[in-house]
Amino acid sequence: MALFLSTFMNKLDKKGRVSVPASFRLVLSGQSFQGIVAFRSYKFPAIEGMGLDRMQRLSESVDQLDLFSETQEDLTTSIFADAQMLGFDGDGRIVLPQILLDHAKIAERVAFVGQGATFQIWNPEAFEAHQNEARKRVQEKQATLKLRGDHA
């Protein structure tokens, strides 16, 4: 399996640790850095999470752009400067830094939300509301997913 799927609820302990869901850890198990990279979403009160390999690919993409464009600067400052490398402890837990907790308004319970190639970390109540909104919008638009390479 190589996709982050489903939603998992775990708890923050007093030291600020949370278990990363076992299935998410499995997705990352092939990577050299055993842990996740996390940064504040600039669209939602949530945390964006992924493996280091994806960050490296992002960096390579950025290197191709104009070396001195403003957009590139803004993106690296919003993403790389904000990103935290959070390594697993021996039991598959990470420590979420305060700045991320504040941004996502996470206190006790933590929702790990699969997004395919990446995942998000939410306050459970906030995520539920967000998900309801999303489902409503999809329904209204009758949005359809076009499958790549599918000519049906």
Place this chain on the structure above:
Amino acid sequence: MALFLSTFMNKLDKKGRVSVPASFRLVLSGQSFQGIVAFRSYKFPAIEGMGLDRMQRLSESVDQLDLFSETQEDLTTSIFADAQMLGFDGDGRIVLPQILLDHAKIAERVAFVGQGATFQIWNPEAFEAHQNEARKRVQEKQATLKLRGDHA
């Protein structure tokens, strides 16, 4: 790991030394020169930092521009002439020369800011303001980083 990620706040001591974050040192640990190369940013009141290997690549890129063009002259003068090689002491610290401190208006506290393949050194307050601006612009533009070779 080969990326400069996250932002770290360290302190200048009376002798003008700062610890380079351990994770940044790890990125540079494979290089022959154990230290960083630093020069004044010409866009921000900040210091640009990187490993010597990247400077060498930068040199090659500049070489591909028109020889003797005004742009090339300006770049080499702004970057290579200004660059300082700052070696680590036994504890992973460097001494920031006065001309760099002045340019970045750094007094006591120092922010090391990851930018992927490179990093920056800022006055913490100045950086916070700068990052907020960058995040706002990214949000407004709905800018996203496209992954190379990713057709999603």
Place this chain on the structure above:
DNA sequence: CAGATTATCCCATTGAATCCCATAATTACC
């Protein structure tokens, strides 16, 4: 060349991050 100043090396301290083990809860499997 002597004295003064600056830079480099080395070690001590502290506080935070990490490791390690114990227990509880959940899931999978006979």
Place this chain on the structure above:
DNA sequence: GGTAATTATGGGATTCAATGGGATAATCTG
């Protein structure tokens, strides 16, 4: 439905990074 294996959680012990300061070496200056 009971047992084993995996996963989640809690807390003590240990390690390591950041920092401060003294000692030694190099440089400048008159």
